Amino acid sequence: MTNAWWRRPPWQLAGVERTFLGINLGALALCSIGVTLIWRRHLPVEGWEKGIYDVTFSWPAVVMWRRGRSEEAQRAAWWSMALGIVSYSLATALTANSTHWHLPGVTLRPSDLIYFVSYGALVNGVFRLTQSRLGRINVSARLDGAITGLSVGALAVYLWFEPILGSASHLDGVVVDVVYPIADLVLLVLLVSSLAPNRYRPNWSTGALLLGVGFWVLGDVVYLHQVVGGGYHPGTLLDLTWPLGTFLMGVGASVRDRRVRRPALDGREFYDVSVVPVAAGLLSIVVIVIYFAGDDHSGVVLALALGALVLVIGRMWLSLDEERHLVASVSRDARTDPLTSLLNRRGFFEYAQSQTGPIGVVLIDLDGFKDVNDTLGHQAGDELLRVMARRLEARSGTGVLARLGGDEFALASPVGSLDEFETRAHRLRDVVSNPFALDAATVRVGASAGVSVGEATSDGMGELLRRADVAMYHAKRFHRGVSVYHSDTDPNSLVSLELAAGLERALTEGEIIAHYQPTYNVAHRAIEGVEALARWSHPELGLLGPDRFIGLAESVAQIGPLTRHILRRALDDVSALGRPDLSVSVNISGFDLLDEGFADLVLEILDERTFDPRRLTLEITETALVRNLARGADVIRRLREVGVRWAIDDYGVGYSSLSQLLQLQIDELKIDQSFVTDLVGDTRAQTIVQSAIDLAHRLDLRVVAEGVETNDVLKLLGQWGVDIIQGYYIARPMPPELLGQFLGLPVPASRDLGEK
Structure with missing residues (x-):
């Protein structure tokens, strides 16, 4: 019996990626051993240990670069993130030997500039990654991420940064260090906002990226706290948070889901998955209450919390607007034929029944459409119907044109005279006679049209359409092209039933x-x-x-x-x-x-x-x-x-x-x-x-x-x-008693005999 633990995982790693991650994992293990020895025995940091640390940092960039090579759609995203990791590793290597620039209110190292470049590249890469995976992410998703970011930011400033900054004796030494956890939060917010279309359920790749950025947040916050308190020393377990986070980002670049991806939700469904921004909005309210209840808090906490609340209000308004558009879209879709974008049967009936006064119906059925489907395939048949719809729409004039199903089209329009409306029916039928240039071949089909006129309110639209259908089949049977409904040609009319009986x-x-x-x-x-x-x-x-x-x-x-x-x-x-x-x-x-x-x-x-x-x-x-x-x-x-x-x-x-x-x-x-x-x-x-x-x-x-x-x-x-x-030029049909008379006369003198 197969153990469930050994079943095929829902993610996959290519052989080369497994090799690269194995090397990276080995370097991470050596780095961990070195840091542990330094921390437990209070040894100085050696050059080889520093080298392993740098390799552990930079190696995931190779995995990201390879992922970018293999996926053209996400290439710019992964290469930008690889650049960010390399820049981060370079800045880390330069940190120990960097001099300090003392600017007004700020103490800055050259390595900080490289750190800023690395974060810019990482933010750009994560942004591009979310765009390429989900397309243009809806405004609602971005708002959800911004609300979450501002709320978490307000809480972080209140719980961590304000106490840290308040306890620092010299702010110029820690202002730059505050930037790093804030940048980490930006990355985290971008990744979280990308989860909104998938109901905040990350796949394996996004989950690894989120976990990696989370370790960076942890490391930067603890580092900032220790720097302010003067308790930071290199070679502690804290130093493992950054390479571990980087390693997890490399894992995110390597794994690929085997699971069938859920279809991304569009903006019309976002009001169903708004629990995250609502929770974030409630969190900002709690922060505001605590802010006014306490003393000596900076305006940054209030600004972030109020910003989150403003965005929550905007998000609620946007949800209502999206719901309104959803209702309109569903209503429109329910009345539209998806293949031709014309009205469907339901939309056709609703339009006709809303009209007052005489209304005319033309029902057009294609002749030979089945042959196109059978010979060239259904794709060619669908293309023919789309071209046909455009042609008929261009010549339909007033009223509405609809595709009722299959190869049947119908026109409903207010009508003045029957002759004028019959002429319109002939024009529509003539459109069909021209050749159709499809991708597979140029084809020609025919059409038969039936015309009926009546009152939609009294006769009923269903009855008018049925009469047009009778007339259409009459035209098809006797090859007339266009036929106007008459009750005596209707097999279901009282006159026809009496004729059939007699x-x-x-x-x-x-x-x-x-x-x-x-x-x-x-x-x-x-x-x-x-x-x-x-x-x-x-x-x-x-x-x-x-x-x-x-x-x-x-x-x-x-x-x-x-x-x-x-x-x-x-x-x-x-x-x-x-x-x-x-x-x-x-x-x-x-x-x-x-x-x-x-x-x-x-x-x-x-x-x-x-x-x-x-x-x-x-x-x-x-x-x-x-x-x-x-x-x-x-x-x-x-x-x-x-x-x-x-x-x-x-x-x-x-x-x-x-x-x-x-x-x-x-x-x-x-x-x-x-x-x-x-x-x-x-x-x-x-x-x-x-x-x-x-x-x-x-x-x-x-x-x-x-x-x-x-x-x-x-x-x-x-x-x-x-x-x-x-034909009539020779003679009209005549009864047998006139036929003998006709045969005894020259043709020109006998043309007036027979039916009139």
Whole structure:
């Protein structure tokens, strides 16, 4: 069983330091033996004994010098202390042979000047040491040290110095000697004040330094008393106090703590550890009471004690001020996001709820942020969020911007008009589209924004934020960038709940119909096919677009029946036109790819209607396909084997990579209308569209451009080699009864048909 006494100590000594301290300890032992022999036998001080005494004094300076070499942050401190020890040793060696200079009121030796230099170097070193270990020590800690020093000084003057000076027959001989214990007290006060941030619990190094300085104080006070009384003789045990103190300082320079250092307290917590200055203040009050109770005391005692009391009052005021700042800081921290320094959710809610009148909320969610985290690491993700916060803050305008968590940001602001506030939301989203130069790489992410407007006091801030969240997901789902909240797009609103409940009935009663938007072959200058678009002919709400019920169909597990219904309806309507050259495109959901029987279902419907599979194109969004890549590849392969064509819809707003595209046997890329609508005046959109066309053609894919609304856009796309055009410039979506009429007319004469 291991004895606890032999366990690893909580401090460590390097091998070289152990050697140096061993030499120093040996010299201290020889010095002690010599002093003891001189004291017990009353022998004269020999030269060898004086030499050992000087070596014992100066050797710790070597340890301090080595410590300074090994620690750059504390180098100036330890080297300054080493200089102080060497100077002290030199002054001690010169003391015996020094002559006395008799100045007015003072008797001074040349060695005293060197002593003064040594104390200056030691004070400088201790001051630098406390600074380097704890950083800039708080004003409170310095005040604590000053209070302690003044109080102890007042007590020391009253108990020691006044009686000593009062009994001296000639003050000029002892005035200089009084300086040394006072200088020792300064060193002691500096070391004590450095302990305040650590609750006055010294580590091994500081403890050894404190003990060493304490032996100096003891030696200098007793020495002063003996000098005044005429009883000092060299070679007594008193002479061991100084080399022993110096040795302990060398130990302080050698030992290093193994213990985990406590985090230093900052100024906001100092009022919890003020027992030392309070005790020192009480001590100064006791000294003042004794002072006025007695007679013939000098004003020095009163000045020191009163100075300590003044500092105690200042310290109390500072503690109250620090506590006030602490409360303010805690309150601020509780409302601030530590990563971006924006408001957090709590601060955001408190601001919004304090507003009166209409208030608007923009909720922004980054698209592709997870990819940055997964690829470049969380450090790069954090850097992206910080840069994003600065950009959004610069463009946010009035109101407050907050990070709600993760990659979600929110703006709350008083709002005048919905259109103006929606424009602000677009500006904020545009900020995200610019590249971000991070340390690891330059990245580009997207964003979706949701807008809601209401009264924070009546609607509740939580409800406004929820509505913005609904609008944001609506924008994300339909790739709109920014979407304004409407109750009919909210799956939890009463209207949406009623729509969801009536969806199954609508399918069985034929309320779900298909409208068709023609597609134009640029090379052949003719209508090539149509895209089937789901519509709900609601008996009360009128004709509803897909954004009103597709999401609801997915949420209530009706997307499968809806897809089957539209597919059958589209094949029936196109077959009825009697145009075997006319193709049809049908949109499917990512949930359809998860249906193991989907491919068989499509083949069954084609067979039922004897519809040529080569005339059918199935469209799926880029994002939905990537999320179901493994399952999607199998469904695509099976249907392509019979001639069904596949198109990636809304290309450019999802997150597929080239490697993912190469894994899929697709036939078309449909460039999202967000890149096409303002193509003429947007050079960045032109670059993206040209690159997509070139990429698709190199992969032997056809390119469909959606959202063409002007002849200028049509000409530009034709010059770049786009294959198929779709948009209002060709025709709006129309019911099947108008489609036959449209196909019998030239394109320019038929543009006004269809939905308005």
